[in-house]
Amino acid sequence: MNKKERAEEKKRKRGDQWKAYYAAHKEPILNQQREYRHTTRGHLVRKAAARRRNARMRLSGGALKGSDWDLLRAAFGYKCAYCGRAESEVGPFEPDHATPVARGGRTTLDNIRPACPTCNQRKGDQSAEEFLEVLAKERRLKP
Numbered sequence: 835m836n837k838k839e840r841a842e843e844k845k846r847k848r849g850d851q852w853k854a855y856y857a858a859h860k861e862p863i864l865n866q867q868r869e870y871r872h873t874t875r876g877h878l879v880r881k882a883a884a885r886r887r888n889a890r891m892r893l894s895g896g897a898l899k900g901s902d903w904d905l906l907r908a909a910f911g912y913k914c915a916y917c918g919r920a921e922s923e924v925g926p927f928e929p930d931h932a933t934p935v936a937r938g939g940r941t942t943l944d945n946i947r948p949a950c951p952t953c954n955q956r957k958g959d960q961s962a963e964e965f966l967e968v969l970a971k972e973r974r975l976k977p
């Protein structure tokens with residue numbers, strides 16, 4: 835196992851541990867997060883995050899035009915660009931940045947993919963290629 839593989843193994847393990855912990859303590863964790871959001875500090879932290887997100891959005895070229903979004907979804911056959919599920923099954927798609935805004939991606943037709951809410955949230959700040967690789971790995975592991 836090389837250094838990169840060891841780091842990935844460690845990251846995966848930590849993720850699994852957190853998933854197990856979260857599953858066992860979901861209610862108290864959600865309550866704690868909810869309470870934190872209502873504190874002054876929690877409120878300011880969220881406000882600052884929203885400001886950063888809006889600033890990134892402005893710098894990335896603003897929002898996609900509605901007609902462009904329709905064209906894009908049609909071009910993908912109204913299927914999620916990542917898991918391939920139909921928009922009619924998984925609820926309205928969200929515009930996902932293939933190269934994330936956090937990594938310099940812009941809001942242009944060639945950088946936006948229609949993504950189901952689950953994929954969009956799971957993808958986070960991974961690139962489209964990285965996230966597709968994660969999904970492919972999961973598929974290979976499935977019995």
Ligand SMILES: [Zn+2]
Binds near residue numbers: 915916917919952
């Ligand atoms: Zn999806």
